[in-house]
Amino acid sequence: MKAELISIGDELLIGQTINTNAAWLGMELSLRGISVSRCTVISDDKQAIIATIDRAMNEADLIIVTGGLGPTKDDITKVVLCEYFNSKLVMNSSVLERITRYFEDRGRQMLDVNIQQAALPENCTVLENIVGTASGMWFEKDGSVLISMPGVPFEMKSIMKEQVFDRLKERFHVKSIYHETILLQGIGESFLADRMKDWENRIREEGLSLAYLPSVGSLKLRITSSRGEVDQSVIENYFQELEKQLPQYVYGRGEESLSEVVGKLLLQNGKTVGTVESCTGGTLASAFVSVSGSSDYYQGSFLTYSNELKQKLVQVSSTNLKKNGAVSREVVEEMAINGRKNLSVDFCISTSGIAGPNGGTDEKPVGTVWIAIASSKGVYSHRFLFGNNRERNILMTVLSALNLLRCQLLGITDKN
Amino acid sequence: MKAELISIGDELLIGQTINTNAAWLGMELSLRGISVSRCTVISDDKQAIIATIDRAMNEADLIIVTGGLGPTKDDITKVVLCEYFNSKLVMNSSVLERITRYFEDRGRQMLDVNIQQAALPENCTVLENIVGTASGMWFEKDGSVLISMPGVPFEMKSIMKEQVFDRLKERFHVKSIYHETILLQGIGESFLADRMKDWENRIREEGLSLAYLPSVGSLKLRITSSRGEVDQSVIENYFQELEKQLPQYVYGRGEESLSEVVGKLLLQNGKTVGTVESCTGGTLASAFVSVSGSSDYYQGSFLTYSNELKQKLVQVSSTNLKKNGAVSREVVEEMAINGRKNLSVDFCISTSGIAGPNGGTDEKPVGTVWIAIASSKGVYSHRFLFGNNRERNILMTVLSALNLLRCQLLGITDKN
Numbered sequence: 048m049k050a051e052l053i054s055i056g057d058e059l060l061i062g063q064t065i066n067t068n069a070a071w072l073g074m075e076l077s078l079r080g081i082s083v084s085r086c087t088v089i090s091d092d093k094q095a096i097i098a099t100i101d102r103a104m105n106e107a108d109l110i111i112v113t114g115g116l117g118p119t120k121d122d123i124t125k126v127v128l129c130e131y132f133n134s135k136l137v138m139n140s141s142v143l144e145r146i147t148r149y150f151e152d153r154g155r156q157m158l159d160v161n162i163q164q165a166a167l168p169e170n171c172t173v174l175e176n177i178v179g180t181a182s183g184m185w186f187e188k189d190g191s192v193l194i195s196m197p198g199v200p201f202e203m204k205s206i207m208k209e210q211v212f213d214r215l216k217e218r219f220h221v222k223s224i225y226h227e228t229i230l231l232q233g234i235g236e237s238f239l240a241d242r243m244k245d246w247e248n249r250i251r252e253e254g255l256s257l258a259y260l261p262s263v264g265s266l267k268l269r270i271t272s273s274r275g276e277v278d279q280s281v282i283e284n285y286f287q288e289l290e291k292q293l294p295q296y297v298y299g300r301g302e303e304s305l306s307e308v309v310g311k312l313l314l315q316n317g318k319t320v321g322t323v324e325s326c327t328g329g330t331l332a333s334a335f336v337s338v339s340g341s342s343d344y345y346q347g348s349f350l351t352y353s354n355e356l357k358q359k360l361v362q363v364s365s366t367n368l369k370k371n372g373a374v375s376r377e378v379v380e381e382m383a384i385n386g387r388k389n390l391s392v393d394f395c396i397s398t399s400g401i402a403g404p405n406g407g408t409d410e411k412p413v414g415t416v417w418i419a420i421a422s423s424k425g426v427y428s429h430r431f432l433f434g435n436n437r438e439r440n441i442l443m444t445v446l447s448a449l450n451l452l453r454c455q456l457l458g459i460t461d462k463n
Numbered sequence: 464m465k466a467e468l469i470s471i472g473d474e475l476l477i478g479q480t481i482n483t484n485a486a487w488l489g490m491e492l493s494l495r496g497i498s499v500s501r502c503t504v505i506s507d508d509k510q511a512i513i514a515t516i517d518r519a520m521n522e523a524d525l526i527i528v529t530g531g532l533g534p535t536k537d538d539i540t541k542v543v544l545c546e547y548f549n550s551k552l553v554m555n556s557s558v559l560e561r562i563t564r565y566f567e568d569r570g571r572q573m574l575d576v577n578i579q580q581a582a583l584p585e586n587c588t589v590l591e592n593i594v595g596t597a598s599g600m601w602f603e604k605d606g607s608v609l610i611s612m613p614g615v616p617f618e619m620k621s622i623m624k625e626q627v628f629d630r631l632k633e634r635f636h637v638k639s640i641y642h643e644t645i646l647l648q649g650i651g652e653s654f655l656a657d658r659m660k661d662w663e664n665r666i667r668e669e670g671l672s673l674a675y676l677p678s679v680g681s682l683k684l685r686i687t688s689s690r691g692e693v694d695q696s697v698i699e700n701y702f703q704e705l706e707k708q709l710p711q712y713v714y715g716r717g718e719e720s721l722s723e724v725v726g727k728l729l730l731q732n733g734k735t736v737g738t739v740e741s742c743t744g745g746t747l748a749s750a751f752v753s754v755s756g757s758s759d760y761y762q763g764s765f766l767t768y769s770n771e772l773k774q775k776l777v778q779v780s781s782t783n784l785k786k787n788g789a790v791s792r793e794v795v796e797e798m799a800i801n802g803r804k805n806l807s808v809d810f811c812i813s814t815s816g817i818a819g820p821n822g823g824t825d826e827k828p829v830g831t832v833w834i835a836i837a838s839s840k841g842v843y844s845h846r847f848l849f850g851n852n853r854e855r856n857i858l859m860t861v862l863s864a865l866n867l868l869r870c871q872l873l874g875i876t877d878k879n
Contacts, residue, residue: 058676060499061642062490063685066482069504074478083476084511088485088502095500118653119675120663153830154848158657178852199677201852260479322745322766328752329738329745332766336744339820339853347772350738350748350764352757356806360763390772404755437755 048219049107050076052086053099055114055124056198059088068113068200072207079212080221081109091115096127104191109219114198116181118160125168125184128195132186134168139182142173146180171195174210178202183210192218225278226271228260229286231296232305232450236261239268239296243289250285263439264446265305294459298450305449306334306341312456313344318393320452322348323361323386325373326400326416331445346392351382361385374399374411376419376428383421383428394455395421396448400431402440416444420451427455464635465523466492468502469515471530471540472614475504484529484616488623495628496637496691497525507531512543520607525635530614532597534576541584541600544611548602550584555598558589562596587611590626594618599626608634641694642687644676645702647712648721648866652677655684655712659705666701679855680862681721710875714866721865722750722757728872729760734809736868738764739777739802741789742816742832747861762808767798777801790815790827792835792844799837799844810871811837812864816847818856830856834864836871843871 052072058064069086076083084107089095096115103110115124129136143165150157164180167173174183174194181197183206194211196203216223231239236259240247250257250270255278260267270285272278290297299308313320322331328350335345351357354368363381371377379399387395400416407413413435419428431447433440454460468488474480485502492499500523505511512531519526531540545552559581566573580596583589590599590610597613599622610627612619631637647655652675656663666673666686671694676683686701688694706713715724729736738747744766751761765776770789773779779797787793795815803811816832823829829851835844847863849856870876 057674058685059486060489060502061493062486062488063644063676063683065486070475070478070481072478073476077477084506085515086476086504090500099501117675117677119656121672121674152828153850155651156654158653160653160656178850201855258479324745324748327749328757329740329748329764329766330752332740332745332768333743333749333857336746336768337854337857341744342768345744345768347768347776348745348764348766349776350745350766352748352752352761352763356763359807360765360805389776391775438753441749441752 048081048109048221050081050083050109050111051103051107052083053103053110053112054086054088054198055091055096055112056088057090057121059114060090068198068203071200071204072111072113075207075212076111078224078226079216080224081215081219091121091123093123093127096124097131100128100131100193104188104193108191109215110191110193112193112195113203116164116195116197118158118164118180124195128171128184128186128193129168132168132170132188134170136166137169139165139167139173142167142175142182145175145177149180174206176202176206177209178205185211185214223275224271224273225275225282226269227279227282227286228267228269228301229289229297230299230301230303230305231266231268231293232264232298232446234266234293234296236266239266239293243292246285246288246292253281255282255285264443294457295450295454298453304338305446305453306338309449309453309456310335310338310341310344312453313394316456318456319344319346319391320394320396321346321386321390321392323382323395323397324348324350325352325357325382325398326402327398327441327444327448328352328402330441331396331398331448334445334449346390349386349389357382361389372411374401374415374417376417376430379417379419380421380426380428383419384426387421393422394452396452397421398444398448400440400444402437402444403435404437414440416440416447418444418448418451420448420455422455427451464497464525464637466497466499466525466527467519467523468499469519469526469528470502470504470614471507471512471528472504473506473537475530476506484614484619487616487620488527488529491623491628492527493640493642495632496640497631497635498640507537507539509539509543512540513547516544516547516609520604520609524607525631526607526609528609528611529619532580532611532613534574534580534596540611544587544600544602544609545584548584548586548604550586552582553585555581555583555589558583558591558598561591561593565596590622592618592622593625594621601627601630638691640687640689641692641698642685643695643698643702644683644685644717645705645713646715646717646719646721647682647684647709648680648714648862650682650709650712652682655682655709659708662701662704662708669697671698671701680859710873711866711870714869720754721862721869722754725865725869725872726751726754726757726760728869729810732872734872735760735762735807736810736812737762737802737806737808739798739811739813740764740766741768741773741798741814742818743814743857743860743864744768744818746857747812747814747864750861750865762806765802765805773798777805788827790817790831790833792833792846795833795835796837796842796844799835800842803837809838810868812868813837814860814864816856816860818853818860819851820853832856832860832863834860834867836864836867838871843867
């Protein structure tokens, strides 16, 4: 079975938008046993669209097209597809109803261009978009399937999950590949590979494949079996082995976020948490709050970006600031201890560091970060040295802080 | 002149790597007047490479190929190109010298596969790679140019900058394309298109092209001229017209972020800002702090996620909370006014809303958000109704809050 992706949009060709849709689709399809053999990016141009689609329809069984379904004049995909598949646009009353509701719910005025989004080719299967106004379309011709989707990533993903993946399974009967993912924080790819050499070799010898999927501050490992679900328990055993050996790094499975994992632990233990942030500037708080229901354990935060506010809001002494500087064990511990009192929480995490790109010294280079956690048992603090990139340093700090709290909640003390 | 990009690599097709190379090349080439009409991603497969290159050589004047030049077995681009261009590999002594030095400098052992990287097709112009071991190659055939580059982004970029851009200018004498971008917040694509119909028609009649590039909570408009820089002032006039008509939405140009724009305005006015966040949970603070140098105007924040902390940290009265609820004009205004005092800042922004997906009522559905700004002139507040998606609601709130502050700083009061 051959699958192709076609991404339509000038913004992709001139590099104003990076084609994350193609990466997501490639990943999701390959996990479902459908491998993509080609991905083509073209502009919102009728001739280019028709030529590319026509070639793909002759060569592939499945073509997924993204982009060009918006309400404005430069979005021409729907009209071009309608012509290519010898169809005509007809007003779809249930789609129109949904679009009307979409605007009503948001208290926004519906315009004629929005109404026109409910006009869809007569001979396609309409794929409902429950998060936006551009519907997906499923065409069939000469044994090939062409699916057209909006280019807005979260709309495209929603339609794929809700409307497409099951239909593809039914239509193409692909043998599904089985895979599981385990999540780690605080350990690098090559360090892990070196430490778990034997484990990795055994996995490969068993005919399974192991992929390292690193992202900033965390690492996913995916084990894939082409034999299918029969290998579920084998994979699970490998994961448990890893978890047992490296409990300080392994935090979850699948698609869980570290914030969710920590949130669940706090709920289970009936504990509350708050934060006092300096270098992370609210990003640690927002990681907690990103989880729905977090108000059950997350109470709030002081963001003491300036030294004055460190003194005023969490009573860091001026002597401490003068003697040790804002980025120090002493200051970060005082922030956590007093923050815990002022916020009336069980755990209080504080951060202070030099996120960069400027502000480093020989003694405290850019990337130096202190994290402290105060609890009823006292205060624990740890120094990290990240890199030169501001955004990455902030994210690494947030993930490290969450993982330190996870280890405390689970009583994992070994941080090697 | 037609240009195409071809990216080679299985990791791109299965989505393990996002194709940032194509975006970078598209951007850099378009800025130099070379527009990319197609980008194709294929796997490290001989047949696919030859078929794609052959079609591209017939259709385009310039083809830039990235990927598949590494030292391992799955990297076959060089050998395939050598065959396609009827050439043979010959050892290039100056490249070999450089690779040898590369390994010596790093104290690493040079393997035979590394030596083989110095064997290059006889009929290509070698493009020196000063940051890695895979050389670029420039082929010419039947009037078309094909450039092959390593897939590692920083190596590719280095070769493009050092070896390719000047050569392209000389070879193709391209007239440069000119484009400018203007940035808006708080207005949807279709609403803008409807409101600025006449403006848009005039742009198109003038032979310029207009593209809408929407993302969550903000909108980019790009005007492109194929006549080049000569249209700079024409485009600028259109932008100024838009700015004059919709000053409450237009916040910047080019690649500026709204946080940067607001930061600059605060600096210019010598004003400080702080935040009191509930539903945004630190994301508003982190938007301020994401800008390097923000400590000059951004002081800090209270994150009062719980009602208790709203009372304790920013003295919202329990009567107010009981009578109006946490998501109300009265509470959000009290948060801003008292936050301003407690943080000793000129402007204090507060947020309170129902980010979802749960917690909505008939009166206050999910997506209801109140934002207030307190300043020396008093307090201003505004109610928004966003959608059902938590992450999007938080982002929309942050951008709306920044834009409200921008309007206050500029004295823009009309918010239609």
